[in-house]
Amino acid sequence: xDEICCRVNSxxxxxxxxxxxxxxxxxxxxxxxxxxxxxxxxxxxxxxxxLGMLELGRYxxxxxxxxxxxxxxxxxxxxxxxxxxxxxxxxxxxRLGRDQAIDITxxxxxxxxxxxxxxxxxxxxxVGHNKKLHCNVDIRRNNECSVYYYVxxxxxxxxxxxxxxxxxxxxxxxxxxxxxxxxxGKHNNEVYGGDYDDAAARLKRNFVDREMVQLDIxxxxxxxxxxxxxxxxxxxLAPIDQRIGHWQAESFARLxxxxxxxxxxxxxRMQLHSRLKEMVANQDSEDKLLKRILTxxxxxxxxxxxxxxxxxxxxxxxxxxxFLNTVPIGDNKTLQDVMCLELSEELLYxxxxxxxxxxxxxxxxxxxxxxxxxxxxxIARYSVCYREPMQSNEEMLAKELLVRxxxxxxxxxxxxxxxxxxxxxxxxxxxxxxxxxxxxxxxxHSLSRRMKMKDVAPNGSLMNVYANDLNIRYGTAATxxxxxxxxxxxxxxxxxxYFDPCSTRRLTxxxxxxVSQYPSHNHNKSKQQFHHMARSIDAxxxxxxxxxxxxxxxxxxxxxxxxxxxxxxxxxxxxxxYSLEQLCGASGIKLKDAEEAIERGVMRxxxxxxEDKPGSxxxxxxxxxMRGVTYSVARTLENGASEEFPGWTVAKIQRxxxxxxxSYWSHPGLDGVVVRSRVGVKEMIAKMETxxxxxxxxxxxxxxxxxxKFFGGRKSSV
Numbered sequence: 001x002d003e004i005c006c007r008v009n010s011x012x013x014x015x016x017x018x019x020x021x022x023x024x025x026x027x028x029x030x031x032x033x034x035x036x037x038x039x040x041x042x043x044x045x046x047x048x049x050x051l052g053m054l055e056l057g058r059y060x061x062x063x064x065x066x067x068x069x070x071x072x073x074x075x076x077x078x079x080x081x082x083x084x085x086x087x088x089x090x091x092x093x094x095r096l097g098r099d100q101a102i103d104i105t106x107x108x109x110x111x112x113x114x115x116x117x118x119x120x121x122x123x124x125x126x127v128g129h130n131k132k133l134h135c136n137v138d139i140r141r142n143n144e145c146s147v148y149y150y151v152x153x154x155x156x157x158x159x160x161x162x163x164x165x166x167x168x169x170x171x172x173x174x175x176x177x178x179x180x181x182x183x184x185g186k187h188n189n190e191v192y193g194g195d196y197d198d199a200a201a202r203l204k205r206n207f208v209d210r211e212m213v214q215l216d217i218x219x220x221x222x223x224x225x226x227x228x229x230x231x232x233x234x235x236x237l238a239p240i241d242q243r244i245g246h247w248q249a250e251s252f253a254r255l256x257x258x259x260x261x262x263x264x265x266x267x268x269r270m271q272l273h274s275r276l277k278e279m280v281a282n283q284d285s286e287d288k289l290l291k292r293i294l295t296x297x298x299x300x301x302x303x304x305x306x307x308x309x310x311x312x313x314x315x316x317x318x319x320x321x322x323f324l325n326t327v328p329i330g331d332n333k334t335l336q337d338v339m340c341l342e343l344s345e346e347l348l349y350x351x352x353x354x355x356x357x358x359x360x361x362x363x364x365x366x367x368x369x370x371x372x373x374x375x376x377x378x379i380a381r382y383s384v385c386y387r388e389p390m391q392s393n394e395e396m397l398a399k400e401l402l403v404r405x406x407x408x409x410x411x412x413x414x415x416x417x418x419x420x421x422x423x424x425x426x427x428x429x430x431x432x433x434x435x436x437x438x439x440x441x442x443x444x445h446s447l448s449r450r451m452k453m454k455d456v457a458p459n460g461s462l463m464n465v466y467a468n469d470l471n472i473r474y475g476t477a478a479t480x481x482x483x484x485x486x487x488x489x490x491x492x493x494x495x496x497x498y499f500d501p502c503s504t505r506r507l508t509x510x511x512x513x514x515v516s517q518y519p520s521h522n523h524n525k526s527k528q529q530f531h532h533m534a535r536s537i538d539a540x541x542x543x544x545x546x547x548x549x550x551x552x553x554x555x556x557x558x559x560x561x562x563x564x565x566x567x568x569x570x571x572x573x574x575x576x577x578y579s580l581e582q583l584c585g586a587s588g589i590k591l592k593d594a595e596e597a598i599e600r601g602v603m604r605x606x607x608x609x610x611e612d613k614p615g616s617x618x619x620x621x622x623x624x625x626m627r628g629v630t631y632s633v634a635r636t637l638e639n640g641a642s643e644e645f646p647g648w649t650v651a652k653i654q655r656x657x658x659x660x661x662x663s664y665w666s667h668p669g670l671d672g673v674v675v676r677s678r679v680g681v682k683e684m685i686a687k688m689e690t691x692x693x694x695x696x697x698x699x700x701x702x703x704x705x706x707x708x709k710f711f712g713g714r715k716s717s718v
Contacts, residue, residue: 070098087122121148204357223287252327318384371408382397559597562598
C-alpha cells in the first residue's frame with residue numbers, strides 16, 4: 001500500500017488516521033460503528049444480491065498422506081471398526097489406475113488426526129433422515145482432491161442480526177451405511193431390527209463387511225498385496241502393538257479399540273496368508289510381477305511378505321487374556337468381554353452359510369440365542385487360552401457344552417409344559433417360570449410389517465400356509481394360520497363371516513409367535529416344514545394350539561449347537577469327547593430324528609422377501625461421504641450355476657458405491673432374458689412343474705399375467 005502514491009491513497013490514509021485503530025471496520029478501515037444506523041429489518045441470505053456463500057474452510061486433505069489408495073483405506077477402516085469411513089470422501093482422480101480416498105484419520109489409531117481437528121468443517125453435523133432439519137452447508141471440490149465446506153443461507157431461512165443456526169450438511173445416500181451403524185439409518189428397524197448396539201443388527205452388518213474384505217483379498221495381485229502388507233505392518237500394526245505393550249491405566253477406552261483392531265489384523269493374516277499360498281501355487285499368468293519373481297527365483301519380496309504376515313499373529317493374547325477379565329469398562333463388562341465378542345463374531349462368520357442370522361430374534365428364540373452366545377463364548381475362550389490342543393482341555397470343553405445343552409433343553413421342556421398346560425388358568429405358574437416368561441423364551445419377534453395381497457392372496461383368496469413349500473416368515477405364517485383357523489370355524493359352524501381378509505386394507509405380521517404342532521400323514525419329512533406351524537400367542541393362550549416341543553429341541557437347540565461344535569472345534573484324534581450320539585443323549589432326541597433334522601438343515605424363514613426402499617435424494621459422485629468397502633463401479637461377485645435353483649445360473653453384482661448386491665437368474669431356455677427376483681424364479685419353476693411346460697412357455701404366461709416386473713432383458717414374448 002505504501003508503494004502506491006496517488007490522491008485516492010492519500011485520502012484513504014487521511015480518513016483512517018482520524019479513527020482509532022481498534023475502532024476501524026471494513027476493508028479499508030475508514031469507517032467506525034458510529035457511522036452506521038441500526039436497521040433490524042435487514043437480513044442475511046446467500047441468495048441476496050451482492051452476498052453469497054461463506055467459506056468454512058477445507059475439510060481435507062491436510063497432508064499428502066491424507067490421499068491414499070482405496071484398497072489401503074478399506075483395510076484400515078475394517079481394522080478400526082469403520083471409524084475412518086465416517087470421515088472420508090471419495091476421490092475422482094485415480095493414481096496408477098487405482099481409486100483413491102481422502103482420509104483425515106490417523107493410520108495409527110483410526111481417529112481424526114490433530115491437524116484435521118483444527119479445521120471447522122469436521123464439526124458440522126448432518127441432517128440424516130430428519131425432515132425437520134435443514135441443510136445449510138454446501139460441499140464443493142476446488143480441485144480433484146480438495147473438499148471445502150461453504151455456508152449457504154437460502155431466502156426461506158434468512159437470518160437477522162443476532163440469529164443463531166446449527167450448521168448442517170446433507171451427505172445423502174452415500175452415508176447411509178454409517179447411519180445404520182450409528183443407529184439412525186432407514187433400515188435399522190425395517191430390516192436389521194435395531195441399531196448398532198443390537199447384537200443381531202451388528203452381526204449382520206459385520207458379516208457383510210468381512211465378506212467384502214474377503215472378496216478384496218481373493219482378487220489381489222501380488223504387487224497390491226506386497227504394498228498393502230507393508231503399509232499395514234509399518235503404519236497400523238506397529239503402533240497398535242506398542243500401545244498394547246505399554247498401556248496406561250487411564251486409557252482403557254483406547255485399549256479396548258486396540259485389542260479389537262489387533263484381533264482383526266490377526267484374522268486378516270489368515271486370509272492373506274491363504275491367498276499368498278494360492279497365488280504361489282497357481283502362478284497366475286496375469287500376475288506379471290509374481291510370474292517374474294517365481295521364474296527368476298528372486299523370492300525376496302515373497303519372503304518379505306511372509307515374514308511380515310508372521311508378525312500379524314496375535315501371540316500375546318493368550319498371555320493377557322486372563323488379565324483382561326480384571327479390567328472393567330462399565331456396564332459390568334470387562335476387556336475380556338470385548339475380546340470374546342470379537343472372537344465369537346469370527347466363529348459365527350465361519351459357519352454363516354450353515355447357521356444364518358444366528359442372533360436374529362425373527363428366526364431364533366431367546367433360548368436358542370442365549371445358548372448360541374454362551375457356546376461361542378466358551379469355544380472362543382478355550383481357543384484363545386489353549387492355542388495348543390490338549391486332551392484335558394477339549395474334554396473339559398465338551399463336558400461344559402453338553403451341560404449347557406441339557407440346561408437349554410430342560411428350559412424348553414419347562415416352558416412348553418407351562419404354555420401347553422390343559423387347565424387353562426393363565427394365573428397359575430408351573431416350575432420357576434411364569435406364563436409370560438415361558439412365552440418370552442419360546443417366541444419369535446417380527447416387525448409387524450404390512451402384508452402385500454399379491455403375496456398372501458395371489459389369486460384373490462388367502463394362500464394355504466399348511467404343507468406349503470415356501471419358508472414363510474413366522475410372523476406372516478402366524479397371521480395367516482389364525483385367519484385360516486377362523487375361516488375353518490366359520491365353515492364348520494355354517495356361520496356368517498364378519499371378516500374378509502382379502503378385502504382389508506391392512507394385514508400385518510403377528511408381532512409375537514411360537515411354533516405349534518399339527519398332524520400330517522402325507523408330508524415329506526425332507527421338507528423344511530414338517531409337523532410345525534407358527535401361531536400367534538393368543539392361539540396358545542386360548543388353548544387352540546400347542547407348542548411343538550420336539551421342533552424346538554431339534555431346530556433351536558440341537559442344530560445350531562452341532563453346526564458350531566463340529567465346525568469350530570478341532571477335537572483331538574483318537575478321543576471321542578463329542579459326537580452326535582452324545583448330543584442326542586444330552587437332548588433326549590432319537591439319533592434318527594437328529595439326522596433327519598441335520599439333512600433338512602437350519603430353518604430359513606425368508607418369504608416374502610424384503611424389498612429395499614430407495615433412498616431420498618439423488619446421490620451424486622461429487623458429494624460422496626465414503627464408507628469402507630464401496631466401489632466407484634459395479635462389481636460382479638459371482639457368476640455361475642445356482643445352488644438354490646438347479647439348472648439356472650445366477651449373477652450377483654454389487655452396486656456402484658454401495659454394499660447392496662443384486663441377483664440376476666438366467667435359464668438356458670430363455671435367451672436374452674434375466675429374472676430379477678427370487679420370487680420370479682420360484683413362479684417360473686412352479687409354472688413349469690405344474691403345467692409340464694418349458695421355460696419359454698412359462699415366461700410368456702407370466703408376461704401375459706402382467707408379471708413383467710420379474711424380468712429384465714427382452715420384454716416381448718419369446
